[in-house]
């Protein structure tokens with residue numbers, strides 16, 4: 001797959017393999033999850049995962065390879081601060097890579113490729129309202145610190161009816177009463193961070209639309225965006241890659257219209 005995407009990904013993947021920069025296979029006692037990190041002294045990205053034989057192994061590897069590819073392509077950047085990425089930018093690198101690998105998914109899923117792609121796209125679409133909801137919930141609970149536990153659950157429940165009206169908890173007493181927010185760890189350990197995923201996802205979707213029209217042009221713009229790291233502010237960087245800002249009116253509407261054509 002990475003041999004066919006572009007000359008840069010060939011170089012990237014060879015580098016990763018030759019230097020044994022993947023630790024992704026499952027082992028007893030290995031921690032769960034997946035991440036990419038960067039070894040500055042070696043100017044090398046590193047990918048950790050714990051494969052369990054499900055389709056999420058593919059999600060993890062394409063996602064983390066997006067982060068790692070960006071790290072690789074900018075590994076010789078002299079100003080370290082230019083690679084001090086924040087998530088609304090970094091997650092564009094990773095989420096877009098998930099889309100850039102779509103056309104090779106038969107290598108993983110055979111004749112169930114389309115099933116995987118449908119699931120992936122539905123998950124991505126559903127995430128936008130959910131991510132916004134997590135953000136709005138935090139705005140409310142921080143501006144009203146005296147809410148009781150029950151009132152906080154009521155806030156979540158009301159937001160769920162607005163953002164996820166088709167959700168059915170099958171009468172589970174805890175979740176039906178607005179308890180789901182306690183499952184969302186970011187609310188506890190990274191306040192107001194969650195919306196960054198939504199901003200990034202909206203931009204990655206624009207790359208998806210672009211690659212369906214002209215894969216090579218979309219890739220070139222993605223490469224340019226990766227090379228920018230965070231050497232400039234968010235909006236000018238988006239513009240440089242030909243992306244609309246998620247803050248602009250009409251941005252989401254346009255994406256929905258384009259994505260619906262695919263359904």
Ligand SMILES: [Zn+2]
Nearest residue numbers: 063067091094
């Ligand atoms: Zn990521």
